[in-house]
Amino acid sequence: QQSTFLKQDSLYKFIQPFAVVQSWATYTMGEKARLSPDESLEPVVNRLNITARRARLGFKGTPYKNFSYYLSLFYDNLGRDRYSGTRAGINDGQIGVWDAFMSWKMSSKHDLATLTFGYFRPQLSRECITAYTAVNSFEKSLSQTYIRQHMMGKNHGRTMGINIGGLKKEGFVSMNYNVGLFNNNTTSSQTETAGVLYSPLLTGRLAFSFGDPEMDKYGISYDINYFNKRKGVTIGVNASRQGHTDIYNLNMTKGVDVLVNYLNFNMDGEWMALDRSTEVKQVHARTGHIRGGYNLIINKKLFIEPTFLMTFYDGQEGGQFNGQDRIYDAGVNWYMNKKNCKLGLHYVWQEGHGKNGYTDGVTFEKGDYVGLGFLIML
């Protein structure tokens, strides 16, 4: 006797491997560090650095009808020099889990409700949920790190939870919603626990597209360049809330994002407010970016996109990160096989003050760099 509730569907593949590597060669200029205690910041020697900025390996599949899974391992930042101007960790060969989730599309008839659970990105902030393979700047916007640190205490932006979301198209307008409930095991003085107190992380996002929709079927990873296929605008509103924990009384993020695609032209941007209340104070910060690109098609063969990015963070005194942080990026991408295989050459410059990802005023200050990137997706 075998239950007929779930029928395995031979039309779908069970286990499909995939891999992505984003290789970078950067030349950093003007990076500063404090070389010994009690000294001030001094420049380190300019340097070339070759690194596997992102390296992922995984498996995905759809073992049952409407039921799919996704598992991705990472060995990012292999070879990164601490004193290169990029912002990332270091890695001497470690591998870990990046994404691990399952999705159940509740109905075959409509796309209004998909349940996603496991270890994945809370659906909030366009930049946080856009694939790094899709961004047309050299690196993702710096705002992503601040939003993730504020909301769930970790740069990688993944946590265990459950999300329900859907898609609905009505003529010229389409709607995309997501609401989620997540663990946040970073709100304690101990690691890997919510703490003595407990409060779940609640997230929500609602987006409307005008003209061509941004996706044909529901998914939890977003795109930027549609290679001249889309004429449409998408505007999203985002919010997260977590209540009383060991380290704060209330923690919130809220903001808006936008994506504009009109044939050759691609533009996206975001503005997010990060608020936290503790017993003794309230701290506010703002972060976001604006980014544009234009697809040049040369001789009907070469697909070249010049791009520009400006991204910012402004935080009040008393917060985990404060002061000003700015990154600017001007570059050009060459899509050799759309996003599956691309080259990019960018110049990235940074400035700021206070205590944040650019500098803490005492032990480090980031330099500028020229970067050559190669991304291959299998």
Added chain:
Amino acid sequence: QQSTFLKQDSLYKFIQPFAVVQSWATYTMGEKARLSPDESLEPVVNRLNITARRARLGFKGTPYKNFSYYLSLFYDNLGRDRYSGTRAGINDGQIGVWDAFMSWKMSSKHDLATLTFGYFRPQLSRECITAYTAVNSFEKSLSQTYIRQHMMGKNHGRTMGINIGGLKKEGFVSMNYNVGLFNNNTTSSQTETAGVLYSPLLTGRLAFSFGDPEMDKYGISYDINYFNKRKGVTIGVNASRQGHTDIYNLNMTKGVDVLVNYLNFNMDGEWMALDRSTEVKQVHARTGHIRGGYNLIINKKLFIEPTFLMTFYDGQEGGQFNGQDRIYDAGVNWYMNKKNCKLGLHYVWQEGHGKNGYTDGVTFEKGDYVGLGFLIML
């Protein structure tokens, strides 16, 4: 010139990927912890916790006739909150090796001798060698942890070694034996060495089945629910022995286990004695469990199994773990595609005293919990 000793057999697949995820959502009540030094135990706030309790990814295959291998990686406990009532580790994305072994069936004519070597479970204690995908309680019996800690100093219960085992059926009775020799690199004050002294870990198990056998061909992983296909009883005797090492003079386990399947009814149990002699003392402990389930088949489509588990540990003063530890579990499983896809809803309550997995009397005391589990095997 190519040796003809080993012929690759194209009928067998070389490398087959597989994956299993056991997702849990638990709600813990009454967990206690010492929140700061010099204070007594206090309750922490009840909480929901979403975790990938077990998450495995691996490869297996049979590259040569009668020669197979099995490799499994794990990223268990992703998202687990330290203050949830479950007993397990925590994990922020680490991945490691779970099983890595090879098996050579020595003859194609009979099943009397299979040599297994590598990193795997010494064949001892039914609970220790039954797959977690097969148990019908929410979690495996707590006895497993105590047996493994006693025998080889690690909860995961894997170590490098070599085992020979086989199967023989004669009418109404069938016999299954295993004898093994293993490293135990936990018997020193240093990590990863047997120590200044050396003594191998020797293990053995002998089981007789009456009526239907428990397996058709030899294997090193056991089952519980045969979905009404089996009418049989299996009784096993188990023993391990390790001689003089840096930390003890003699370390032994011995015990009996039983599996009863009669159509809808499934019952298994185990009783193990854990003995250790050092220069100055002898310490004894006992551990085991009893567990039952009944398959309800509703409308010939739904396969529902109510289950009950009682599991215990009693340890003498002076041992690594002492006092009493009890876990009770009452729940119901819904097999949507046999063991490949199942849901379970269980209530788990715990009690005890002394210094063990339930409490140490000073820094922690486990709470009770309701758990919803979803297991998928690919």
Added chain:
Amino acid sequence: QQSTFLKQDSLYKFIQPFAVVQSWATYTMGEKARLSPDESLEPVVNRLNITARRARLGFKGTPYKNFSYYLSLFYDNLGRDRYSGTRAGINDGQIGVWDAFMSWKMSSKHDLATLTFGYFRPQLSRECITAYTAVNSFEKSLSQTYIRQHMMGKNHGRTMGINIGGLKKEGFVSMNYNVGLFNNNTTSSQTETAGVLYSPLLTGRLAFSFGDPEMDKYGISYDINYFNKRKGVTIGVNASRQGHTDIYNLNMTKGVDVLVNYLNFNMDGEWMALDRSTEVKQVHARTGHIRGGYNLIINKKLFIEPTFLMTFYDGQEGGQFNGQDRIYDAGVNWYMNKKNCKLGLHYVWQEGHGKNGYTDGVTFEKGDYVGLGFLIML
């Protein structure tokens, strides 16, 4: 519009999994250790140790014409006892990245230029770039560790970089060259940075083969036993150079290597000089090996190879490693399916003094051992 610059080639597989395990059972005699501070070296008990000396799992493929990649993970040394006579690390289940690189063969017409980039072995020293699956001694030559430690500060011998190399055959003579530029993130008092100063690691190798060439097409991994198919001699010259860093003014390696294959007879050897200058001193060391084997073909079925290895290190006072280190290995290999499946039984003995991999004179001194090895490659 899709760029036609890169065409995916369906004739090639995208993602092919592979796995290799080298299992060892060793019996160590006469290993010594300092068991407590202020004591002298004492023997530990002789011991059997079962270990997965090397265990690799990976993926490779050729997604585009002339463009291939290779990714290998490792969980080496699972189960290794610190007090076994072998020289290696310990591992309780960790997995990491071993190799991760991509290769672009620049022309389909000739084999003169292949660009390799990523995380791989700088092409230098025959022993360092010969696959462990290919060596006919029980373990690779001890010289490998010293060359890698000297050149890039890590035993595994991998670092991020870029290499260009090629192959050219003209009648009786063929030529193989490689030049590379690599990060070295071990030249600072901090981990994972070149340091305040910066100097890239430059490497080069040039080899000439007389008679049969050693490879038909360009590759970055070398072989030893050609199973009676090759009549040829290869001689290579090697050098590396790294300039001013935080820990030295100049760091160089240079040397010659040789491979001789004449039907049943296989011989390879190497001699390398390791030189380092700091502000206050110059330190020199020499290391290398010589190794031979003879293929016995018994009854046209069994492929048996007796082998012998002698390997040495001599370092001046003041270097990271100094004094004398020697390993001798006499053994026999049985190739059951060429290098895909082989057994080896070897006796390995060691001697030395000073401060190096054999002994530091104070806390450890390696023992001798008998080893039984089994290697399977899938």
